[in-house]
Amino acid sequence: MTWIIAIIMGGIIGWLASIVMRTDAQQGIFLNIVVGCLGSILGRFLFGRFLGGGHLRGDAFDPMTLLTAFIGAVILLAIVNLVRRGRVR
Numbered sequence: 427m428t429w430i431i432a433i434i435m436g437g438i439i440g441w442l443a444s445i446v447m448r449t450d451a452q453q454g455i456f457l458n459i460v461v462g463c464l465g466s467i468l469g470r471f472l473f474g475r476f477l478g479g480g481h482l483r484g485d486a487f488d489p490m491t492l493l494t495a496f497i498g499a500v501i502l503l504a505i506v507n508l509v510r511r512g513r514v515r
Contacts, residue, residue, distance in 0.1 A: 436462030439492065443499035447507065461499050466491075469498020 437455060440462030444450040453461070470491075478490040 432463065433459055435487075435492070436460075436466060436495070438462065439465060439495045439499050443496060443503055446500055447503040449503055449507070461502055462495065465497075465499025465502045466495035467498065468502055469494035469496070471498075472501070473497060 437459040440453075440458035440460065441450070441455075443461060443465060444453050444458060473494045477494050
């Protein structure tokens, strides 16, 4: 059950990050899930010590976990935009 919650929360976080970075029209639901889950890992790696938070799989409804996952997803989309287009939107 925790995997299903992590996938759903990853999809929501990826969707919100794609709206912020204006890449929502280019991504489907599968890419939103991937961006949300990878962004969660990246955010936990970069900001986990400062902001706290845990894994999407275990602490999916913790506000700090959601914040670090969202920040990580935005950073991940910024890196992808930089590589693909040569600029960050």
